[in-house]
Amino acid sequence: MKRIIVVFIVCLLPAVLWASQRKxxxxxxxxxxxxxxxxxxxxxxxxxxxxxxxxxxxxxxxxxxxxxxxxxxxxxxxxxxxxxxxxxxxxxxxxxxxxxxxxxxxxxxxxxxxxxxxxxxxxxxxxxxxxxxxxxxxxxxxxxxxxxxxxxxxxxxxxxDIQLPRFASVLLFFVAVYSLFMFVNYKEKKEFLHLSLSSFFFAVYLLNVTIYSADINYLLLKAFLYSCFPASILFIIHFFRLYFVIPTSKKIKYGLNILGLIFIAGYYFQRSTAALDAWHSVMLVYPFIGLGYGIYGFLKSLKENGSRNLSTGIGLLIAILFSGYDMYNYMLDVTPIILLQGPGFMGLIIGTFYSISQEVADTNRKCIVFAEELERDKDKQDAIFEHVRGASEKADSTGKILDTSISSVSTLVSQYLASIAQVNSNIQIQHDQVTTNKESVSHIFNAIDKMSEMVGQHEKFVDETVSDVSCLTTGIHKTDTLIRKSSETLKTLTQICTAADKDVADSSRLIDDLASYSKHIYDIANSISELSQQTNVLSINAAIEAAHSGEAGKGFSVVSGEIRSLAAQSGESANKINAILSTMIEKINNIQNQEKLVSSRLQDVITENTKTESEIEEIFNVLQSQLEQSNHISSIIKNLMETVHTIAAQTAEQKESGESLNHSLELLSSITDSVLTSSKEQNTSIEELKNNLSKIRSASEENICVITELKQMLE
Structure with a gap:
């Protein structure tokens, strides 16, 4: 830009010096x-x-x-x-x-x-x-x-007067085409389009002094050529607004656009060259608005970007000085050697174009330097990528092992669920049997009460002893039958409790296996966490290397940041797995405790059943004695009262034994209720275990996806 200005001044100086010596x-x-x-x-x-x-x-x-x-x-x-x-x-x-x-x-x-x-x-x-x-x-x-x-x-x-404007016009056409190509390649840079249109319209405007003759009406041609000047200013204002990022409200933008369109259209309503020249003089206010916009943007750019847009400032200075020169000659009616307004605005556009081209050239140089530095650091980058790729493959292999382990745990859980379902079914049957036993004991109590009433009647009515003994014998037979049934029921209950205790033991072994697999998964999760930490360390080292590389390492710094982010995600996933496994192990421990409690209670039931069987055996013996005594009633009628007292005593013993049996059944019922409740709680724990396994599987799949993305990024 400086060379162009120097050449222009050198060419102009002899003409100025020579013109001062006119005849x-x-x-x-x-x-x-x-x-x-x-x-x-x-x-x-x-x-x-x-x-x-x-x-x-x-x-x-x-x-x-x-x-x-x-x-x-x-x-x-x-x-x-x-x-x-x-x-x-x-x-x-x-x-x-x-x-x-x-x-x-x-x-x-x-x-x-x-x-x-x-x-x-x-x-x-x-x-x-x-x-x-x-x-x-x-x-x-x-x-x-x-x-x-x-x-x-x-x-x-x-x-x-002619060749210089023509040269300027050709130069501006070149700027217009080049800027248009820049806009086509960088459509988000709308300032290139505005610069292209401004250069094009000003190039057309400069043709007004180069056309010697034409077949069309002079006034219409001149109006068209002159109207290109405000059109050029309209687009250069919008260029300054976008290029210098000048905050402009919608009202101001609409006002500038409307003012420019009024100046453009006004030329076509003039009916003489005098009116056309007068309108052109009024329109000269508009270029000064454009210059003001450019000066404001240039000063703003000096604060933000330093001297990067210095050529634009030089172009603005040339436009102001040259326009001032023409205004001076016009106002004082002095004959100028040359009209400089056109070259002045041409200098403004060329200076602005030079600033943009310089910015593009600086960007290209930075890209070349970055490519060279990237090429020099290629071996280091390849080594780091290879190391990260190996780490990702290890993480991928570990993730597959974890997925296999989760599948095994799921199979064990399914088997455990089947066993628990069988245990629950047995417990429900046991609970129903205990309920039946309670009803039988109630019948026994009713029989004993009836027996007590009969003994009272014997004591009151000795005369009716024979008939009462007959009833007593019948009652004894019924009692014998009920006792036998109770004995069989208790034996069945004991067998059921023994089977339930065995099922609980089998379930405990499955839970132990599940705990072992969970610990194995916990170790795998810790391995993944360690791998993510190693990957994070590698990404930090890569970021340090990128920082040492300066501008060339920015792209690699982004990659290392993504690797660090993926490592953090892997670590977070491993932490989630650890948390889930901890929860699952805690639930498994709860289940083991519940199973121990169930086993203990089943042992209590078996013990109580054994005691109850002994007591029933005693009751059975007593009833046998009663039956034998009843058989001898007819022969020892004289001892009837003594026998009645004996029967009363035995009846009292039966009642006491019945109460003991009732207490045992109540305890058995309580135990079965507790077992049933524990079974339901166990089902809830198992459901939570299933949910935890699903979460572990989801976390494992997420971890595999992260590792896959890392591998794709490295490839």
Missing amino acids: TAAITDFSVQGNGITKSSLSSFPLRVTCSEPDGITLTGNLILPPDWNGDAGILLYKNLMSCKVYVNGELIDTIGRSGPDFFFQPYISGGVLVPLSILKEKNTVRFELWNDTGTYKIRQLDVVDSVTYKRDILIYNFL
């Missing part, structure tokens, strides 16, 4: 002819004529050549705003622009004609036929020079 005009005694002339000033430059009718005028003057003049004469008009036919001594020399009612001319262009020596005289009459539609005709400066100077001047002004 004065030798054409004098101007007169004017035309329709509706209201005012004229022809005594000195600039020459002015004002007409009420835009029909063109004829300006005539005398050209007196020096006596030593030899060669052709060049007539130069500076920054012309009219089409002009030049006549010398009645001969048409040439036309600057297209003359007549259908006029066409290049605005603010210095041009001229070369008068052949054959036409020239010592005193010559020069006539200018001038055309425009403003009603105001103005010749800023008019020089007559020799042919060599004329050709040199024409070349210089052609370069300054």
